[in-house]
Amino acid sequence: MDRSRLKIVIFGAYNAGKSTFIRAIDPESHHIEANNCEISTTVGLDFGRTVIDNQKIYLFGTPGQDRFEFVRDILSRGMDGAIVVADTTRELDDLTRQICRMLSSSGCPYAVFLNKCDHPESCPGRYGAIAESVYSPEISAVTGTNTSEALREFVALHF
Template sequence: MKKDEVKVVVIGSSDVGKTTLMENLIDKIGKVEYKGITTAIDYGSLTIKDKKIHFFGTPGQKRFEFMRELALKGTNFALVVLDASKGITKEDEEIIKLLESKKIPYGIFINKTDVGDIDTSEVYNFCNPKFIVKGCAVKKDGLDELINKIMSHT
């Protein structure tokens, strides 16, 4: 990647809203779905203030776990998406441990705050993200703050 380009991997467990988040952050994304389930890596890019951010969204189902490893190669930053209605799951913890073991800086977007909540202190108790933003991808709540945080940490 060029100096003014960054790779951000959007990662999380199944049905947390990764693709919806990307669709509402970026005008046009490439995606492959089967019956509403992402089966390949989503892609889209966004240019802000002369910085091009390449977003790669990973499928969340366990059977596509190998794609996480592929997507994380050469990444500058990861965005972990959590589902506020489910709380922090074992799979969420595994994803965060994977990022930390690879020393990949990451932020957290707590999605679906219209139907649930996760206490940020609970998140900070087990991991050390660069930031936590709460919002609702469907309603586009928190997305401006999220982009600003990503910009300041990449």
């Protein structure tokens, strides 16, 4: 594997904060979104980049809606690692559980980033079942708290 360039794919349920996380890491990131009533949702992909200790990191954000499974499949090809963004204001959902199962059986290095920890209804313990066995930092993508540090630690642990 060429460790000077890493492709990291960001997974997670609809509205978990994947696009916000990529924007926190790279303010110049690109996003393909559609307006769904008042809120915007990713229909294609997010793309952001950063550099950590001379390693170029390419972040590809996937859409969270079930109907975009084919986009998740395409974006997953050739990934070096994956980050599952979990919305700690919500209960653990089937998509997040299924993605963790898929990543675990594929042997791909992955982490579960426990997002929205700034929110009064945040309860990271909801994700114990999928977060226990992997690196699972608490972050807030919207305030930026612990986002860069968590990504750096994930890269240091696996690459």
